[in-house]
Amino acid sequence: MLERFLARPKPDDPAVLEQQAALKAVADAREARAAERKAIKDAEAARVAAELAARRTEEQRLAAEAKARAAAVEAERKAARDARYAARKARK
Secondary structure, three states, X not given: OHHHHHXXXXXXXXXXXXXXXXXXXXXXXXXXXXXXXXXXXXXXXXXXXXXXXXXXXXXXXXXXXXXXXXHXXXXXXXXXXXXXXXXXXXXX
């Protein structure tokens, strides 16, 4: 049992150091990929938010135009109704 313990490589052994460096490189690469995925996800979220804001602005503009058209049509109807009423009054 003691021989097995003593046969283990020491922490300053080149093979152990090489293995630790390889594990650190893998962990660093994993963190870099995670950071890249997060950046891509954040950029996509920003793009979606910008599209949503543009869509809302366009919808508000279209609603305002529709409201203005409806008001103009209503004004024309009122003018025509008032003209008919005035013509009826003039005939009497």
